Amino acid sequence: MHRLYVIPTLVINAAIIAIPALLTIMLAFYRWDGISSPVFVGLSNFESLWHDRVFWTALTNNLIWTVIFLTVPIAMGLLAATMMLVARRGSTFFQVVYFLPVIIATAITARIWQGMIYSPITGIFGLLERYGLEVANPLTQVHTALYGIAVVDLWHWWGFLCVIFFAALRQVPQDQVEAARVEGATFFQLMRYVLLPGIKPTIMLMLIMTVIWSFLVFDFVYILTQGGPAYSSEVLSTLAYRSAFYDLAVGKAAAVSVVISMFGLVATFFYIRAQAKEFEE
């Protein structure tokens, strides 16, 4: 009888996740403009992706993005959380300050950075230029566009990790921390041998989720550069979006989405394995 309780969530999952996902996988093997009837083309969409240099640029950018987000915000979050743990005074205030960018809508954050910071006409960069310090808008240069977007997303994101890590650090048994201190452990030794091992499951979860989220990144890229200039900040999701809604090539977009899901799937596999292991322990 108690198994019946899962039915509502199962139905919701099937309707909004399983069926659309299956349809997307199916569409990846069709040529469809979103208006007329789909035509089966086998692996042709994947083949054209293989020969499409924009696809490879997008995939590379997703990998760069993943590396950035696996390191920078996690390191920043861990450092700030540890600092807050060590110096308890004002930690609530700092938590609020660090967390604030997370609750601002993505579109607003992006527009603020685009118009009020990066813009050479209306932003701080323009002001600096007027004072003789020329700083190029990173969003307009092919070699910096992706990093310019990443900075915005980092600003928006790292506070979330900080708060998560801080919450986890507070769960580390206080007697272990005290014992280490009594033994004369330095700050780095405390981190290395007590705190980090204590929150390892949380770090693992965040790392795996970061991989999944990195392949889903869309909002900041689309608002700030739309993948440009010259495809230099294109990621897989913006490529899929443009294919579906501008090229009217829904089949190709579905094929890109399948590739995105593959990476997500690998990360999910590791996540589930890590969860199972933790459960066993």
Next chain:
Amino acid sequence: MKHVSMKMTVAGGALLALSGGAMAQENISFWYESANPDQQVWMQDILIDGFEAENPDYKLTIDYRGNELDKQLRVAMLSGSGPDVVYTPGPSYVAPMAQNGQLLALDEYAGKYGWNDSILPVFLEMGRYDGKLYALPKTYETLGLYYNKSLFDENGWSVPTTIAELETLADQMLEKDIQPFSAGNADWRGANEWFVSIVLNSVAGPDNVYAALKGEMPWTAEPFVEAIETLNGWWEKGYFGANYFSIESGEQTIDLLAAGKAGMSPNGTWAFQNVPTYFDKAGTEPGFVGFPSKSGDPVFALGVGSTFSIAASSDVADGAAAVIDHIFSPGFYGTMGSVWQGEWNMPLRDLSGVEMSADVPPLYTQAMADLAESVGEGSYGYTTWTFLPPATNNALINGIEEVWLDRVSVPEYLATIDAQFQTEMAEGKVPAIPNR
């Protein structure tokens, strides 16, 4: 108590009468893109109230769907739940929708309302699929050269008519630290294609573009190479300035032009809506001419940004046709055109019955008259967003940035466009191209 129940009876009666009245009206739905608060007031006063006063049997409801209208529309049309009046983003959408039976053929209404006589024939041809009329263009537009007349007078510059004159003038501007072209694409990457459309028509020429659109000439042919190399040369010389990717294509470009920071702006007639605001603010005088060409005769590239159709699933098709007819009336043209320039320029054959407000800038009226004349003479050019199929157009928009930023060569860029065009042509996705 008796008094209260009396009041309730009267109120109930009034409600019944109101609902009875409302029930007698048939509801017509119309999804529009975005409109600012002023524009929404004009839509209410001029379109909705104007239409309902003439057609009391119908109630027109306009739903503002924002910039993502085209995506919502495609999904809704596919599921048969779209609006009655179908407002598509351009002729390239009409063929696939008609092909899939989502649109109603308008030939019967064209006969009833006399559209075949009142609308310029070129535009009727663009809305045909398989010999039947499925769409009427909402507005037509062109590209040209805006300039700061005050700045020109101050420096003794004359308005260029040829590409060579344009380049000489732009070089002189650069020497004076004035940016030749005010342009940007920070908000709308599609702005790139305005400049590609300009060089395709002004350097390669409309006859060559027509031949390519008909599949009689590849996009890799020499005239197109010359056109794109010219555009790339302008980019490399710095005509577009250092901040092209940071500047917004709409108001900021006109602001910079009006302020004299830039001398010229290659732009569309839709930009007229920002001209009075910024030139009045700067206290300068605007100018507008057809874009200079290689031959010296200005080429007016013809653009149709959106079209009207009726959904095949509509149960108030007669009402939807009446809405479209109302929009194509001289009265609506004059009233709406007087307050909202550049957005409601329906291709009426005879504008003698149109009364425009004295506040409409003469530059705008002249530009539209020049375009109408060139369309009438069949000497117009082709904008890429109107006549190219979607994926080709997208490759053209994004690819030109790769040329500008030295990531691909001009021949490689054109080869990509040509390959995409041939694929889409084989799939029947090229919009109807009226005969020259």
